[in-house]
Amino acid sequence: MKIFVIASNIPYRQDKQSGITAVHIQSYEFINSLLTQGYSIVLQIIFNIYHGETLSRQDLTELAYLKTRGVEILDIVYSEDFYPPANRRLMNKVFSRLKSCFSIKVPLPDYYPAIVLADLIGKRIDKKNCDFIFTIASPEGLAATYKYRAIPTVAFQGDIDFKPALVSLKNYYIFTKNIFDFLFKTIVFPVKLLWILQYRRAHIKLMRDVEVIANATDCNVGFYRKHTLNRSFFIGTVWRVPEKDTEVEMFQFKKPIKIIGHAGNLNATGSTYGLRFLLKELVPELTKIMKNLDYQIHIIGGGKPAPGLEPLLKQEKVVVRGFVKDLDEELFQSDIFLFLNNFGPHLAAYSRHMIAWSMKLCLVCHSNSKKTIPQIEHKKNALLGKNSKELAEAIFQAATNRNLNIKVRRGGYDTFQKYFSPDVFMKTITAEAAIVLKERAAKIAGVQ
Numbered sequence: 506m507k508i509f510v511i512a513s514n515i516p517y518r519q520d521k522q523s524g525i526t527a528v529h530i531q532s533y534e535f536i537n538s539l540l541t542q543g544y545s546i547v548l549q550i551i552f553n554i555y556h557g558e559t560l561s562r563q564d565l566t567e568l569a570y571l572k573t574r575g576v577e578i579l580d581i582v583y584s585e586d587f588y589p590p591a592n593r594r595l596m597n598k599v600f601s602r603l604k605s606c607f608s609i610k611v612p613l614p615d616y617y618p619a620i621v622l623a624d625l626i627g628k629r630i631d632k633k634n635c636d637f638i639f640t641i642a643s644p645e646g647l648a649a650t651y652k653y654r655a656i657p658t659v660a661f662q663g664d665i666d667f668k669p670a671l672v673s674l675k676n677y678y679i680f681t682k683n684i685f686d687f688l689f690k691t692i693v694f695p696v697k698l699l700w701i702l703q704y705r706r707a708h709i710k711l712m713r714d715v716e717v718i719a720n721a722t723d724c725n726v727g728f729y730r731k732h733t734l735n736r737s738f739f740i741g742t743v744w745r746v747p748e749k750d751t752e753v754e755m756f757q758f759k760k761p762i763k764i765i766g767h768a769g770n771l772n773a774t775g776s777t778y779g780l781r782f783l784l785k786e787l788v789p790e791l792t793k794i795m796k797n798l799d800y801q802i803h804i805i806g807g808g809k810p811a812p813g814l815e816p817l818l819k820q821e822k823v824v825v826r827g828f829v830k831d832l833d834e835e836l837f838q839s840d841i842f843l844f845l846n847n848f849g850p851h852l853a854a855y856s857r858h859m860i861a862w863s864m865k866l867c868l869v870c871h872s873n874s875k876k877t878i879p880q881i882e883h884k885k886n887a888l889l890g891k892n893s894k895e896l897a898e899a900i901f902q903a904a905t906n907r908n909l910n911i912k913v914r915r916g917g918y919d920t921f922q923k924y925f926s927p928d929v930f931m932k933t934i935t936a937e938a939a940i941v942l943k944e945r946a947a948k949i950a951g952v953q
Contacts, residue, residue: 507544507633507634508539508544509547509549509630510536510546510549510638510639510640511548511549511551511639511640511643511645512528512551512641513528513553513643514529514532514550514552514553515529515550515564515568516529516536517532517533518533518567520832522563523828527742527744528642530744531744532641534743534744535639535641535927535930536576537927538930538931540575540576542928542931545575547577548577548578550579551581551582551619551622551643551645552581553644553645554588556583558583558584558585582619582622582625582645586622587618587621587622588618603696605700606703608703611706611710612703613648613710616707617648617707619645620649620651622645623651625649626650627655630656631655636938636942637659637938637941637942638653638656638659639659639661639934640658640659640660641661642721644711651711657938658714659716659934659938660712660715660718662718662719662729664853665708665725667701667708670697670701670704671701672850674697675850676850677694679777679813680812681811709733712729713735715735716735716941717937717938718733718736719738719740720739721740721742722853722854722878723739723878726738726739740930741859741930742854743859743926744856744860744862744863744921745927746926749833751865753914753918754911758840758907758910759838761799761800762840762841763841764802764840764841764843765805765836765839765866767804767805768805768806768832768835768842768857770806770808771807771809771810772808772810772811773808775846776806776846777811777849778846778849779845779846780804780810784818784820785817786893788817790894791900791901792822794900795900795901795904800904802823802824802843803826804818804823804824804826807828836866837864839867840867840910841900841904842868844858844869846871847873847874847876847877858870861917862886862917862918862921863918865915866914866917867910867913868887869887869889869900871889871896872889872890872895884912885913886913886916886917886919886920
């Protein structure tokens with residue numbers, strides 16, 4: 506079977522430099538797994554506006570490595586090819602958004618400008634004789650294959666595209682520092698809300714064109730089933746298996762106890778909710794329950810937190826690390842891996858759940874995480890809490906009960922291997938694609 510893979514980034518084997526996100530690593534793991542299983546891969550990269558118009562030395566190294574593995578890499582499409590620089594200027598962007606807000610027709614190109622690539626990408630697909638298209642968290646890839654009917658499209662979806670913007674707007678006071686609060690509420694808020702509602706219409710229209718939607722987040726499955734009527738299912742997400750292995754039974758508590766309070770960009774939507782809950786509610790509870798323990802809460806990640814959170818980073822026991830080059834080693838040396846991004850209204854099956862499990866860490870997370878990954882089980886592969894008191898108690902137990910800590914580590918790794926290893930993930934994807942191909946063949950036979 507030959508697969509036409511579309512990504513909006515360079516697949517990376519490691520995340521040891523700034524700017525490399527989870528999607529870079531996942532893209533590589535998807536492709537590597539397909540190659541291992543004997544599939545042929547044609548890779549089309551369509552960069553989003555966050556990538557520059559040149560390739561770094563490491564980008565070139567990663568692409569060269571994929572070529573040695575037999576991946577056919579097509580000419581990269583840069584964002585300037587479908588998103589003119591003029592549209593990035595502030596006034597042009599404001600005018601474009603206002604126009605989109607009041608459009609009666611669904612303004613698909615305004616939200617997914619890569620749709621203009623349809624002819625180019627369609628011709629490239631036609632030449633490669635592939636069996637199906639697989640897009641990796643790539644709105645650009647879905648737009649560029651919109652209305653392409655020759656072979657089916659399987660889309661791996663992380664977020665529902667418009668939702669981060671919607672939850673950020675609803676709680677704008679957390680994310681922005683508005684001096685003119687009245688003007689924001691009366692003018693900016695309504696316009697932004699209209700823009701997001703149009704974004705929602707555009708996203709639904711785009712996704713109705715996709716035959717299979719593989720969701721990283723379980724609570725997103727119903728949205729696509731309801732609004733697109735297409736095949737939508739939960740698959741979760743993956744992470745690479747670390748080169749370094751750790752023997753869980755050898756775990757011993759550090760002095761001081763090392764808690765990873767946050768790992769990731771400090772100003773992302775989910776990060777903002779998680780950090781706010783950690784710094785405003787959980788840290789005070791930990792101060793009470795762990796007063797006789799020596800511990801540190803490490804905050805890892807680049808960027809600046811939302812207004813109002815920065816002063817809270819100066820609390821006792823909180824250690825701000827910024828970007829760290831060897832994140833794996835930092836996590837391996839932790840006693841507890843705390844993940845709170847799902848405290849807020851923006852729920853997602855973040856890759857950090859998988860990072861914790863694949864690295865045999867002791868995962869403590871908000872109980873909302875179970876809504877995103879049903880395989881999460883309290884005291885089996887994670888410790889859960891629905892509020893600051895319950896989470897503080899869970900952290901205390903993980904910091905004082907070595908047997909429980911080891912049990913969670915072992916259970917998390919077993920869960921990762923059973924459900925979310927790259928090979929398991931891609932076998933599910935190819936099986937779904939095979940079903941669609943079989944259904945297509947049956948329809949064609951029926952017509953004839």
